[in-house]
Amino acid sequence: MSELPPCPDVALMRDLSETRRRFHRTPELSWTEYQTTARLCEELESLGFAVEWGQRLYARAPGNPPDPETDARAWQRAEQALGADNRYLAAMQSNRTGLVATLDGSGPGRVFGFRFDIDALPISESDAAAHVPAAEGFASAYPGIMHACGHDGHLTIGLGLARRLAASRGRWNGRVHLFFQPAEEVAGGGAVFAELPQLAEVQLFTTLHLGILDRYRIVFDATWIAARIYDVVYRGLASHAGNAPQAGRNALLAACQAVQGLYALPRHSAGMSRVNVGRFRSDNAHNVIADEVHFRYEVRGGDDAICDFMAEAAERVLEGAARMNGVEWQRSVFAEFSSCPNSRALAERIAGLAQGLGLPQALLQDSFQVSASEDAGYLIRRVREQGGEATHLILGSPVGGGHHSPTFDFDEQLLGWGVLLFERLVTEG
Known part of the structure; x- marks a missing residue:
């Protein structure tokens, strides 16, 4: 099995690992991602992004909302953690979670879109000594809820990308929309976010998933059934x-x-x-x-x-x-x-960027059909129907016990490579 080289930016990796572990401790189920959304909004606004969240994103009600008791517990936890007067919470009532963050570069250029799902699963996390989150003290603090599919890693890549783009704003052109989408696990958030006006602007759209293959591979044209x-x-x-x-x-x-x-x-x-x-x-x-x-x-x-x-x-x-x-x-x-074919030209371009970053050829894989489903297909279809290019990446890694298991985990080095790859896509136009 080909090994993944460590991310060359040590400081970046230190920040990403801390971020991922912080969000891993506080997982939230689909449509109840109140703390997650508020904390993302706060940091993204501090970076200079224009952020929209809550009711303004919803032209229609969320599908498959949680039962009232589950929702009430999640809301109570959010109020306890953030304060009942948190400026972001009120607009999220009735399961209006998730956000879109927008940043303009130094001049006109292409409009990029990146989607990161943020919800967790109703799974009790393992406390076994061999399970890294348990052994290193960042396992879920909430009984019966766990980031068991890598979404804590996805949102971490999104935040890492936001930090890098904000710091280098004067050196790239165009506009970037970051879609932090709720409720992927119940196939609800993708359909809602596919209708957003920000997505209607997007010319180049990319999303990703960690794990999946249970081995180290970077796949540039991943499709889902x-x-x-x-x-x-x-x-x-x-x-x-x-x-x-x-x-x-x-x-x-x-x-x-x-x-x-x-x-x-x-x-x-x-x-x-x-x-x-x-x-x-x-x-x-x-x-x-x-x-x-x-x-x-x-x-x-x-x-x-x-x-x-x-x-x-x-x-x-x-x-x-x-x-x-x-x-x-x-x-x-x-x-x-939904299932939708990717844009080959964009997939090939990202593969070239990966080679330019120094990722070994043995880790790069052209395409793969996943025998599972992903609601990012709604967003990919929307971008392609409006004439844009879109593709789905897999950052493959061995995962403990498999997806949706109490021992799920992934190699955090992939977080750094994901950020650098997406950053290179924007900065090279």
Whole structure:
């Protein structure tokens, strides 16, 4: 396995490591990133960025908001940490988290956009001695919440880039928009941020993800599969299972048949396809014909067309199971992830910049399709549809235990390389 050389800027790495560890200690779930947003706003404004946050970013309500109890706990933690009179908090009520920071260089030039997701996951972090955050004292301070996918690293790269661009403002041209996006894990923030007027200006757009490959690689043209995630409810008629089974209409039986049918769906020959049922609930007594069942399933595809094929086939299965058992059913969208091809010219340009920074050729990889989904696809699609260039990078690294695990971690040296690469893209125009 090729090794990652240390970032040559030792002072930069010291600052980035401290920043990442500070945010790692205070993770916040999707749509509740109140502390994270406020702290980012404060530093970015101090650097001279024009910052927009809160209600002004939301033309529509957030999708998939957290339950009220989870949101109230997050808000209380934010008030305790920042003070109830914090100037940034009020505008974030009702889950209006995230921000956009804008900085102009010394003269006219291209408009750059960089997106960094900021939310964490409902996972309890490991306290094992082999887990670096636990061993070195920066593990999550909040039970049941953890940065287990690298988003603390993503936002750290964003802040590091902001610091460098502010310090060198007189030596580059154009405009930079930094999008610190909430709620990637529930596929909500990308759809909201894709509608922002700042994104409509962007000509060159880049986003990234740490880890993914579980080995050291810098990928310049990473694509993600599309996904559609649905909530389903089947409603039948309850009756006594022993005394009058004929009087009931069994929603549980219908749902079980539907789940079996979903897993039996034919796959698509044109590309990757997936199906999974991840949640299933039927709160009924053992001697009652079940009258209501809830479950959540997902379909995925290598592109939007394959994903739509899977979604339509799944709908036929759900309808058939309901009709077979004489029950009613409803389906609602929980989340959607779009897939969009990257701009080859921009990917190749960034690859050249990486070589110019001295990253070894053995670490550079042209392309990779990730068998997971990422809501940055909405922003990439928007930029490409308006005539701009966009690509998604992977800063690959071994990750302890894998993504979304209690022992997830990454090599912090990647933070420095990410900042230097994005800075070079801006300063070279």
